[in-house]
Amino acid sequence: MNPEQPTPEPTEPVEVQAAARALPSVPRPRAGWLEIEPMEGPATFGNVTEALLRRPGRLLHKGSHSGIGLSGKLILVAAVSLAVFGLILGTYSGGVQLWAAPLKLILGMTVASLICFPSLYIFSAMDGLEARPAQLATLLLATIALTALLLLGFAPVVWVFCVSTESLPFIGTLVVIFWLIGLYFGRRILSGAAGALGARSSGFIRLWVVIFTIVALQMGTSLRPLIGTADTFLPTEKRFFLQHWAEQITDEE
């Protein structure tokens, strides 16, 4: 190259320029959006767990190619994590709660997910997301699996307090805080995937997350006791979760 010849300005590839001309209104990828990329290796338990934590975009890519197998792995991750977390919660009271708490946690999360799925489909469509129900189901499963995985990570902390604390409201508050932290990170998968799949915004999806949170908290109250003991396996009296919490705190004082 002639050293006196000026170096040409670096330009974008021709394909990118053409795409930009053809789709001038498509927003460019930004922070928080998932990078959809192929998964390295098969969708094993370990690979799925790693993808959940580090590269959730790989799940989306894998989901569009191998649906059922991946969904099964995500369900397994969520079920095992919730079962272990439930077992730890059960150690607070022992006895029946050792198996009842894991069962109720898994049941509650399953029912909450199923009854909230139609609204997720509608709300995501209102955000401009054109995803098939199967894709959305994978996303929802990934959200639940990540939330459950984080609860599993918090399980030793909960255990430390379960063995040393008698206060039911304290343990309850701790669990709700940990669950909300898990859901916060789980929500990032939904919003990030929505952005990557062409959603105009994620406002309605965030609103759906609020609705899902309320439903899940109510489910925890409807299936009580998750912590502590009761005469019956399921409650005989119907209550709103805020009313139930207020009564528990008042009783403690």
Added chain:
Amino acid sequence: MEQVNTRSGWGGKLRLLARGDAQELATWLREPLGRGTAGALVAAIVGGCALYGFALGFWRAPLQGLFVAIKLPGLVFLTLLVNGGINGMLGQLLGTGMTFRQTVVCCLMSFATFALLVGSLSPIVLLWVLDAPDPLGPDGRVWYLHFLLANTAIIAMAGVIANFKLLRLIGAFTGSPSIARRTLFAWLAGNLFVGAQLSFLFRPFFGNPRLPVEFLRPNPLDGNFYQTVWYMFSESVGGAGPLLIELLPVPVGLAIAYFLAEHFKRSTPPSPSRVHEP
């Protein structure tokens, strides 16, 4: 500049740790975990915390010093054990790119720095204790309060320095100050939350002169640090307690509002820029 050799013995590794150069430590962190690395970090924590723990408990009685020398390193390792899983998950979720092993080594490095600092100050604390009045004597109570205050300051100082080094290390590893800040906040919050409860269960550390010398208090697994602090707070404010409880939602609400505002400010999409024809 002296070339770092992380394959040197424990002494070399601990010098590297004490020097705290973030880039060198990040290079060390990327290397496979060998016996040398684990051994050096564990030795630093056991040695530093045991020496400092002995000095803390020695004023009450030599036996109490021995007990605290065993319990203080145990407290560090138990905190790491309880929080290891969630720290690793949060590290990955927040984008550090660290594996679980690297997360654990990173936290071990931070605790080892803390241990080196307090361990290096332990001879001073020990000399101070040797020059102290009798715990059950007339001046014992005042001296005990001074001792508590000074050692709280020492622990706080060592904690701040160790976490500052940890922040720089995460920053050098990830190349992103914002990821480093978020990760440090998450790890620190978890470690403080669990560490406070575990230290409450493993008390006594300082050894109140009015209480007997013992390894653990009777019924050690019976109690909650946060509830105890709350009861003490309620007792101290007396009639103002209910009013404070009613006012509590105000700062909490403001904090949540600030967090949400910051969150939405960051996530507001930029206005789509028009692409001009070339």
